[in-house]
Amino acid sequence: MRQHALPAIALAAALLLGGCARTQEPASNQIFAMDTVMTLEIYGDGAQEQLNEAVGTIYRLEDLWDVTSEGSEVWALDHSAGDWVDLSPETADLLAQALELCALTGGALDLTAYPAVRAWGFTTGEYRVPSQEELDALVPLIDYTKLELEDGRARLPEGMELDLGAVAKGYTGAYLAQTLREGGVASALLSLGGNVQTVGAKPDGSPWRVAIQDPDSGQQATLGVVEVADQAVITSGGYQRYFEADGETYWHIMDPDTAAPARSGLRSVTVIGSDGTVCDALSTALFVMGAEEAAAFWQVHPELEVELVLVEEDGTVLITQGLEDSFQLTQEDRTLEVIAP
Amino acid sequence: MNRRTAALSAALALAVLLCAGFLLWRQSHAQPGTTAQIYQFGELVEEIPLDQVTESYTIPLEGEDGAENVIEVAPGRIRVRRANCPDQVCVRQGWISDSSVPVVCLPHQVVIQITGGEGDVDAAAG
Numbered sequence: 105m106r107q108h109a110l111p112a113i114a115l116a117a118a119l120l121l122g123g124c125a126r127t128q129e130p131a132s133n134q135i136f137a138m139d140t141v142m143t144l145e146i147y148g149d150g151a152q153e154q155l156n157e158a159v160g161t162i163y164r165l166e167d168l169w170d171v172t173s174e175g176s177e178v179w180a181l182d183h184s185a186g187d188w189v190d191l192s193p194e195t196a197d198l199l200a201q202a203l204e205l206c207a208l209t210g211g212a213l214d215l216t217a218y219p220a221v222r223a224w225g226f227t228t229g230e231y232r233v234p235s236q237e238e239l240d241a242l243v244p245l246i247d248y249t250k251l252e253l254e255d256g257r258a259r260l261p262e263g264m265e266l267d268l269g270a271v272a273k274g275y276t277g278a279y280l281a282q283t284l285r286e287g288g289v290a291s292a293l294l295s296l297g298g299n300v301q302t303v304g305a306k307p308d309g310s311p312w313r314v315a316i317q318d319p320d321s322g323q324q325a326t327l328g329v330v331e332v333a334d335q336a337v338i339t340s341g342g343y344q345r346y347f348e349a350d351g352e353t354y355w356h357i358m359d360p361d362t363a364a365p366a367r368s369g370l371r372s373v374t375v376i377g378s379d380g381t382v383c384d385a386l387s388t389a390l391f392v393m394g395a396e397e398a399a400a401f402w403q404v405h406p407e408l409e410v411e412l413v414l415v416e417e418d419g420t421v422l423i424t425q426g427l428e429d430s431f432q433l434t435q436e437d438r439t440l441e442v443i444a445p
Numbered sequence: 446m447n448r449r450t451a452a453l454s455a456a457l458a459l460a461v462l463l464c465a466g467f468l469l470w471r472q473s474h475a476q477p478g479t480t481a482q483i484y485q486f487g488e489l490v491e492e493i494p495l496d497q498v499t500e501s502y503t504i505p506l507e508g509e510d511g512a513e514n515v516i517e518v519a520p521g522r523i524r525v526r527r528a529n530c531p532d533q534v535c536v537r538q539g540w541i542s543d544s545s546v547p548v549v550c551l552p553h554q555v556v557i558q559i560t561g562g563e564g565d566v567d568a569a570a571g
Contacts, residue, residue, distance in 0.1 A: 133487065134484055134487040134556065135487055136487070136551065136554050139551070140549075140551070141547075141549050141551065141554075141556055143568075229531065229532055293567055293568055295568045295569070298569065298570055298571045299570065300568045300569070300570045306567070312567045312568065313565075313566040313567050314566060314567060314568050314569065314570055315544070315545045315546075315566040315568070315569040315570070315571075316569075316570050316571060317545060317546055317569060317570065317571025318545075319571075325543070325545060325546075326543065326545035326546075326566070326569070329566055337568075337570040338570060339570045339571045341571065344571070372571070374570055374571075
């Protein structure tokens with residue numbers, strides 16, 4: 105039996121040494137882009153190179169989609185007076201995916217809600233409450249079906265404006281994750297201003313722990329923690345960008361039907377899934393829909409492979425059944441309900 | 446077992462012990478309570494073990510073109526006390542004491558982040 109001891113010890117040593125090696129630090133960077141702060145952490149061989157490339161990609165995509173920058177493709181679309189605009193493959197791809205999601209959500213997501221976002225002052229920070237007449241005049245300008253997309257070009261009727269803010273960060277996360285996987289990266293954490301995209305699991309094989317913020321604006325606290333691997337976790341909430349006037353709170357998520365902040369009874373919507381673009385788009389759309397419609401949407405679209413955390417105005421937390429094992433509520437005084445398929 | 450294998454076994458056993466010791470040491474040192482990291486323009490400028498702070502103090506952080514954030518450090522928590530940024534989002538956010546949400550001053554590119562502590566998470570969505 106003795107001669108078996110040596111291979112056993114060697115194996116144990118190899119496993120343990122492997123364990124030591126995997127405690128390495130990631131290549132990481134913090135950058136300011138797309139109007140937010142982004143933190144990238146990439147593990148493994150060649151991580152620094154992959155990191156530099158990822159940062160370059162983010163700045164490149166930002167330049168394409170910055171609605172306020174005259175050189176961007178989105179700016180060109182918004183100022184082309186109804187003419188066709190040639191698009192880069194990434195913009196065409198994002199627009200195609202986003203338009204599908206607008207249709208799938210029955211227009212609860214609408215890329216052309218930008219005039220409303222601006223009317224309320226969210227583009228400049230000079231907040232104001234527009235008159236009802238002003239809003240009534242804006243509603244007909246919000247209609248994603250008027251955006252035409254074909255063969256790498258697009259056009260938008262004069263007077264209408266589109267913004268990719270509801271999908272750009274989710275798409276960027278998905279795009280970076282795909283590039284990293286193709287480049288052989290097995291483990292990375294991309295936090296794009298509260299839009300979290302993971303590649304693989306943690307280097308030690310355990311899932312990433314992602315906190316979901318408590319939308320109760322009086323608390324800087326975690327509502328719960330979800331454990332994920334190879335997935336995106338994206339939240340839209342009325343607490344993220346808002347202003348108060350005459351005792352009312354107005355937030356940046358617009359209802360395309362009213363050109364006013366969406367009041368559906370929800371405080372926040374978190375979408376967890378493998379496609380960051382889908383998660384980002386749905387987090388906005390389901391916030392506009394409200395809890396009941398959002399649950400029904402989830403039940404009839406299992407093919408999207410997403411899970412949801414909905415927080416209602418009274419603090420009730422609704423999770424979809426797939427999260428029962430991976431979501432842990434930290435605010436233990438809250439009511440937790442499970443949405444069955 | 447000949448002398449050669451015995452020596453090899455001993456060497457390997459030593460490696461195993463060292464490695465196990467290192468892992469244990471790491472584990473015991475991985476949770477030193479909460480640490481606040483202050484970043485400016487993406488660079489780490491200050492690291493503060495919040496569990497070792499006994500008295501409040503402020504750190505003035507100067508940026509470009511007269512930009513200033515005055516950061517207040519207190520036992521177990523940290524905030525931006527005042528800033529001359531246009532939106533005041535960082536000031537309005539108030540104190541943070543855990544890793545769930547960082548304080549971000551976008552106009553001045555200042556981020557305060559807390560790591561470690563109970564229920565440590567890898568990232569936050571929101």
